[in-house]
Amino acid sequence: MDKFVVQGPTPLSGTIPVNGAKNAVLPLMAAALLSRGTSVIENVPDLRDVTTMVKMLDILGAKTTREGSTMTIDTREANGLEAPYELVRTMRASIYVLAPTLAIHGRARVSMPGGCAWGPRPIDLHLMAMEKLGAKIALEHGYIEASCERLRGAEIVFPISSVGATAQTIMAAALAEGTTVLENAALEPEITDLVHALQECGVEIEGADTPRIVVHGTTSVKPLEHRVIPDRIEAETFMGAAAITGGNVLITHCNPGHMHAVISVLEAAGATVEAGENEVRVKGPSRLKATDVVTREYPGFPTDMQAQIIALLCRADGVSTVKETIYPDRFTHVPELRRFGADVRLDGNLAVIRGVEKLQGAPVMATDIRASSGLILAAMSAQGQTEILRVYHIDRGYQRIEERLNALGARIERASQ
Incomplete structure (x- = not known):
């Protein structure tokens, strides 16, 4: 069984193509x-x-x-x-x-x-x-x-x-x-x-x-x-990675028309988003801003991006809320984010996030596909080393994600657990 060893913080920069959905x-x-x-x-x-x-x-x-x-x-x-x-x-x-x-x-x-x-x-x-x-x-x-x-x-x-x-x-x-x-x-x-x-x-x-x-x-x-159409959730995950690390990333081979809700939330959080016909450039701010998010069926904000946006808002200035209306119990990543020093409180299907200036690297465990990508986002923005266990979850939904993020400047090593 593999794990990821992530060194942070690492602002991402470059171009990354999106695979099929x-x-x-x-x-x-x-x-x-x-x-x-x-x-x-x-x-x-x-x-x-x-x-x-x-x-x-x-x-x-x-x-x-x-x-x-x-x-x-x-x-x-x-x-x-x-x-x-x-x-x-x-x-x-x-x-x-x-x-x-x-x-x-x-x-x-x-x-x-x-x-x-x-x-x-x-x-x-x-x-x-x-x-x-x-x-x-x-x-x-x-x-x-x-x-x-x-x-x-x-x-x-x-x-x-x-x-x-x-x-x-x-x-x-x-x-x-x-x-x-x-x-x-x-x-x-x-x-x-x-x-x-x-x-x-x-x-x-x-x-x-x-x-x-x-x-x-x-x-x-x-x-x-x-x-097959491009994977909008993969593209949105890379957009979140650029925003949380204060990076500047061009995501290609995607369909921005499928991602309006996430683009709007990232812009509300202070990121600069420039959408073209089949590409999106995201520039992260020096400090993210708090915002409120509600997951909905398409074309609303996707539940498959909920873990990633909570990770991002852990670094935002102010108090954010994320309401999960699709799968009310989909918060297994929250206890792991707390291990980074994040301040996240759960009240039923509502997550209340008090942003902190810095996250600290920590050993954490992935519990599902999207939770694991949220942990990677947090780890790339955290101070020091993070170990993410059970990354077979992320292999279910992301193709060689560590190699592709490393090409943008991330420092992620796959190792035996």
Whole structure:
């Protein structure tokens, strides 16, 4: 098991490109199972979660190869029906194979998911949607047992916006008989990317970028040929790194249009942000300013940037608040930030941060993907040495982050724990 040893403080400077989006590529890989043939996905990041999904596809009979950032998925012999506990427990996105497997074969057996260790994130909406489409669902011995003759189009109203359930339902509806209407569908760019990919495969879908998506089912889906959108959370993490270190960083190969909420918060905190067509330059101030943040569904401030913004506000002048409305228990990073000398108090789903002038390096432990990136931001701005344990979490969502940040002037060493 690896750890990071970080020497700080280190202002970052230079240019850093953004990779393909983790939260877009995982459902796209699952969507390849909707076709019988060879799918090609470009701009695929090299992540632990992508490797886990490759293993899942292999178990289901698909043959996956990779050359650089281009992945080829051959599903002509993908006849497997079961997604085992050993894989699903390590990554919640494994649940995405449920809809394609069920739609193609009329049956699927998928373990209940695991993944990041913060708070309850039920899959009730996934199962509700499958039942609305005509599937029979049973939970037996920790597995979801799903079966159907053929899925049938239906009107599905989500009581809350859910990215996972929206993606799952769109994939199922692609091969359903008739028309499916999704109300209160998620608006995230990763959902729009999935819609565009399936449209390219011949599926008629209306309402991309809106809360009402209409899918006209078909009897066959062509193999994917698609380029994954840039990872907005990775780009925003690098933006936060520039701001907290007082750096000057150009983030390229990104889509600033996907990041308005984070840009607004960074500007409110005193950073200078210059957005171009596919790049963003962030200049950090000598001292950040306190501000208030509320996480929301897209296009609001993303919950996946909550840990990073709290780390940043630990160095701000004044009192800030961060209200977590998506996952109220998503604060496992706060006790670790306190080890740096940060002054953060929790009151339910509200974090109250009294900024300090300096953080001090300390031994800390990563608990999930985004918490670990927040700890890296804090460590790069702290005085002295920080050891971050259990960095396998960050490898799930960021490709060789230490090498890329070191190219900007950071001093991060990967070592055996």
